[in-house]
Amino acid sequence: MARGLKAVIPGLGKMLKIRVDEHDPLLLQPHEIPFGDILDNAGLSLAASELNGSFKRNIGTNQLVIDSEAAVNETEASVGWFRYTLPHNYKAGGAIKIRVAIGIVLAGDAVLTSATVDFEARNQAVAGTVGSDLVTTAATAITTTFGTKDFVVTPTGLVAGDVLVCKITTSVVEEAAGTGAANARITKLQILCDVQG
Numbered sequence: 307m308a309r310g311l312k313a314v315i316p317g318l319g320k321m322l323k324i325r326v327d328e329h330d331p332l333l334l335q336p337h338e339i340p341f342g343d344i345l346d347n348a349g350l351s352l353a354a355s356e357l358n359g360s361f362k363r364n365i366g367t368n369q370l371v372i373d374s375e376a377a378v379n380e381t382e383a384s385v386g387w388f389r390y391t392l393p394h395n396y397k398a399g400g401a402i403k404i405r406v407a408i409g410i411v412l413a414g415d416a417v418l419t420s421a422t423v424d425f426e427a428r429n430q431a432v433a434g435t436v437g438s439d440l441v442t443t444a445a446t447a448i449t450t451t452f453g454t455k456d457f458v459v460t461p462t463g464l465v466a467g468d469v470l471v472c473k474i475t476t477s478v479v480e481e482a483a484g485t486g487a488a489n490a491r492i493t494k495l496q497i498l499c500d501v502q503g
Contacts, residue, residue, distance in 0.1 A: 334401055334498035339388055341372055341495070344474075347385040361386045361474075361492070372495075376487035377480040378416070384490065386474045389430075390497050396466040400500025402459040404441070404472065407494035409452030414486030419479040421448045421490060425457040426473040429464060436471055448476075448490060461500075470497075 346352055346360035354363050356375055361384050364373045374384035392402075404425050410418050424445035428436040443457040459470070474495075480488035 333500075334403060335501045336405070336496045336498050337390070337393070339390065339495040339497060341370060343388050344372065344495070345387045347387075349387065352386070360384055361476075364491070372492040373411070374476045374478055374490035376489050377478040378485065378487045379481055379483055381477060381479045383475060383477045388472050388474075388495075390470045390472060392464060392466050392468045392470070392499065393501060394466050395501040396464075397500045397502055398465045399461050399463070401498075402461050402464070402500070403498040404457040404459065405454055405494075405496045405498055406457075406474070406492060407452065407454050408448050408476075408490060408492050410448055410450045410478065411489050411491045412450060412486060413488075415482060415484035416480050416486030416488045417482035417484075418450060418488050419481045421476065421478045421488070422446060423448050423455055423490065424475045424477075426475075427457075427459050427470045428472075430469045430471045440470075445475075445477075452491075452493065454494075456498075 344352055346357060352361055352363045356362050359375065361372050361374055364371050375382045406423060408423055410421050412418060422445040425441050426439045427441050428439060430436045440460045441457050442460055446455050476490040478488050478490050
């Protein structure tokens with residue numbers, strides 16, 4: 307929805323009408339997903355040690371990050387889950403994005419062949435049933451250069467209070483024939499959505 311605002315522009319001495327898009331995706335409100343809310347592929351809280359096919363908590367020196375399963379001369383897929391309830395001031399049908407800060411960490415003689423991150427999000431009904439995947443962004447390449455990746459969620463029919471069940475998957479390929487490991491590392495996870503006020 308767009309609305310018009312009137313303002314006097316200095317130097318012009320006249321009133322101009324400015325169009326403001328209330329659903330501008332640049333104005334989306336970020337909501338942090340606590341790492342403690344992320345579950346492994348078995349539905350359990352993330353462990354501090356590596357589990358097959360899942361992420362793990364990695365507590366370093368004054369830091370807390372989420373690491374994928376280590377890839378050493380292989381392809382490793384890691385899966386995690388979390389839920390997000392659209393806030394009370396969410397604008398029905400307003401834009402929604404999932405944003406992750408992520409990159410690849412190499413240890414020893416590891417060499418990254420390729421890696422991707424992907425998200426799915428489904429609206430969960432009161433009865434626990436879910437609809438189809440609402441994420442329209444395809445799996446996105448990640449490298450040793452850390453950065454943020456956005457995944458667009460189709461918002462049609464969504465309203466405040468709806469619950470999104472979200473799945474994150476990373477795939478890391480390391481084939482250097484050595485002993486070093488490659489891990490995907492998540493440093494921040496957010497949902498951005500269009501809110502009122």
